[in-house]
Amino acid sequence: MEMSDDIYANAETIRNIKSTSTPDQNPPNSQGKQHSGGRNYRLTAVCLGLLTILLLTVITAIGIYYNGVQNNTMDWIRFHCSCYYVSNEIKTWSESRQYCRARGADLVIINSKEEQMFLSGFQNRWIGLTDDDEEGTWKWVDGTTLITGYWRSGQPDDWYNEDCAAIQKEMSDLYSWNDASCSVAIHWICEKTAPL
Known part of the structure; x- marks a missing residue:
């Protein structure tokens, strides 16, 4: 039993040395510290x-x-400063225009050779050009009079009261416009200003 007494005595000595020489690694927390820690966790x-x-x-x-x-x-295509919507369904010229306007756009106005070349790949599509108000005076949907046209050979011919214009490419990308009856249902192209 002496040996076990020595062990207990040695253990007590070690505890006393430890408490005086090094601080306890796991000191008991005071009540205030525990409350503060809980508050931090909740916050x-x-x-x-x-x-x-x-x-x-x-x-x-x-x-x-x-x-x-x-x-x-609806899958708008950007080209320079405009966005274009090329339809997959068919409508008359007026219905096509209404569709575009309901979406903050209008039928396309072609202002340059580059724009014409870009759009010529989309065949049989209404564009925003008509002479419905005055025969032979072609105007864009914004009211401006046509200056430079990209008509197919022999067009416009006003055959059977054709007052609306469409891209209808056959041979040439540059010269692909045709006049057609506005009541015919074909595809169309909308245009709106591209966002910055």
């Missing part, structure tokens, strides 16, 4: 919760915005 949890809600709100808003943009843009 951190509330902040993380609020950040999560904010993040989810932002993600949802961005999703709704881009979904709306995508539905409104």
Whole structure:
């Protein structure tokens, strides 16, 4: 039993030396410190919760915005300072124009050789040009009179009261316009100013 008494005595001596020479690695916390730590954890949890809600709100808003943009843009194609929508369905000239205007656009106005070359790949499409108000005086949908035209050979010919213009390429990319009856249902091209 002497040996076990020595062990207990040695253990007590070691404990006394440890307490005087080095601070305890795990000191008991006071009641105030425990309460303060709990408060910090709760504050951190509330902040993380609020950040999560904010993040989810932002993600949802961005999703709704881009979904709306995508539905409104309907695969618009950008070329220089304009965006173009090339239809997959067919409508009369007036119906096509109404479709474009309902989406913040109008039937395309072709202002340059480059724009004509770009659009000539889309065949049998209404453009925003008509002489419906005055025969032989072709005007764009914005009211300006046509200055430079890209008519096919022999066009416009007003055959059977043809008062609306369409791209109808056969041989030439540059000279592809044809006059057609405005009541014919074909595809169309809308144009609107590209966002900055």
